[in-house]
Amino acid sequence: MQTLERRPPMNLITQYLTRNMYYHRKDNMPVKGILVHSTGCNNPNTSRYTSPWDSYHSGGTKKPEPHDFVKKSSAEPNTCKVCGGQRKCVHAFIGKDANGNVHTVNTLSWNYQCTHCDDTRIGFEICEDGLTNPACFTAVYREAVELCAMLYRKFGLVAKDIICHSEAHNLGLASYHADDMNWFPKHGKSVDTFRAEAAALLCPVMQHGDKGTDVMTMQRLLNLSGLAANFMYYLCYYYTIPNTTI
Numbered sequence: 001m002q003t004l005e006r007r008p009p010m011n012l013i014t015q016y017l018t019r020n021m022y023y024h025r026k027d028n029m030p031v032k033g034i035l036v037h038s039t040g041c042n043n044p045n046t047s048r049y050t051s052p053w054d055s056y057h058s059g060g061t062k063k064p065e066p067h068d069f070v071k072k073s074s075a076e077p078n079t080c081k082v083c084g085g086q087r088k089c090v091h092a093f094i095g096k097d098a099n100g101n102v103h104t105v106n107t108l109s110w111n112y113q114c115t116h117c118d119d120t121r122i123g124f125e126i127c128e129d130g131l132t133n134p135a136c137f138t139a140v141y142r143e144a145v146e147l148c149a150m151l152y153r154k155f156g157l158v159a160k161d162i163i164c165h166s167e168a169h170n171l172g173l174a175s176y177h178a179d180d181m182n183w184f185p186k187h188g189k190s191v192d193t194f195r196a197e198a199a200a201l202l203c204p205v206m207q208h209g210d211k212g213t214d215v216m217t218m219q220r221l222l223n224l225s226g227l228a229a230n231f232m233y234y235l236c237y238y239y240t241i242p243n244t245t246i
Contacts, residue, residue, distance in 0.1 A: 010146035011103035017054035020108070021080065022089040027113040032120040033161040034148055035168055036194070037090065038179040044129040044136060046095040046105045053089060053107070089114040094143050095127025102139040104147050110154070117174045121163075122151060128183060137187045145194060149201035159199040164191045 017023050039049065068081050091108045104124075108114060116123035126144055129136045148162055166181050168174035184190050 010143055010150065011101065012106060012147070012150075013103060014106045015050060016109070017050065017089060017107045019054050019056050020089050022108060022112060022114040025113070026109075027119075028111050029113045029119045031111055031122055031151075031155040031157075033122070033157065033163065034151055035117045035121045035123040035174070036126070036144065036148075036162060036164045036180055036191070037116065037123060037177075038126045038128050038165075038183055040177070040179060040182075041128060042130050044096045044127045044140070046093040046097065046103070046127060048095075049093050049125065049127070050105055050107060088116075090116050090123045090125050092124035092147065093127060094124060094140050094147065102143050104143055110151070117168055122155075126180065126183075131183050131186055134187055137183070141184075141187070141189060141194070145197045145201065148194075148198040152198065152202060159195040162191070162195050162198065164194075167191060 041048070089108055091106065091110055091112070091114065093105045093107060095102065095105075097103050110122055113119045114123065124144070124147065126140050131137075151157060163171070163173075164180045165174055165177045166179060169177065180191065180194075184194070
C-alpha cells in the first residue's frame with residue numbers, strides 16, 4: 001500500500017490589519033467562492049505586504065493619524081476624508097515569515113468584503129519570488145491548497161468555486177491580471193490541478209477494497225466538486241489520503 005506524502009499542517013496565524021479601511025467597515029458578505037491571487041513582485045515575505053497595508057495616513061504630520069471615515073451617499077463606501085482610506089485588502093497572504101518558514105497570515109475576517117474582486121469571494125495572495133525556485137513554489141502552493149480545503153469545510157464550498165485572477169477577468173469579475181497562470185505552469189501545475197488537490201484533501205481516509213459509507217461520501221464529494229471521475233477514482237483507489245493536515 002502506497003501512501004501520499006505527509007506534509008506538516010498548514011501554518012495559519014491571525015494578524016488582522018486593524019488600521020485598514022476594510023477592517024473598520026466590517027461589511028459582511030455571503031461567501032460563495034475563493035479567488036487565488038499572486039503578488040506579481042519578487043518578494044516572498046508576507047511582511048512586505050501586511051505592514052504597508054496596515055497603516056494610518058500621515059495627516060501632514062510626522063505622527064500617523066487615524067482614518068476619518070465619512071460616507072458621502074448610501075451608494076458609496078466609507079472613505080477617509082483626508083487620504084481616501086487604505087482602499088485595498090485581501091483576506092490572507094501566503095509566504096515566508098521572518099525565519100523563512102512558509103505560513104498563512106489571515107489579515108481580515110473571512111466573511112468581510114474587500115476590494116480584490118466581487119463581494120462574494122474570499123481572496124488571498126500568494127507571495128511570488130522569482131518564479132523559478134521549485135522548492136519555494138511547492139511550499140506556498142501546498143499551503144494554499146491546505147487553506148482552500150479548510151475554507152471548503154468552513155463555508156460548504158466545492159472545487160468549482162475556486163478561480164484565479166486571470167479566470168476572474170475572463171468571467172468579467174476582475175481587472176486584467178495574469179496570476180496565477182504566470183507562475184503555476186512553470187512548475188507543472190494549473191488552476192485545475194489546484195482545484196483537484198484541494199478537493200482531494202476532503203476525501204475520507206480510504207484503502208483499496210473499502211466499502212460502505214466512506215465510499216458513498218467520496219462519491220458525493222466527487223459529484224459536488226464536478227471533478228473527473230477517473231482522477232478521483234485513481235487517487236482514492238491506490239492511495240491512503242491522510243486527513244491530519246485539515
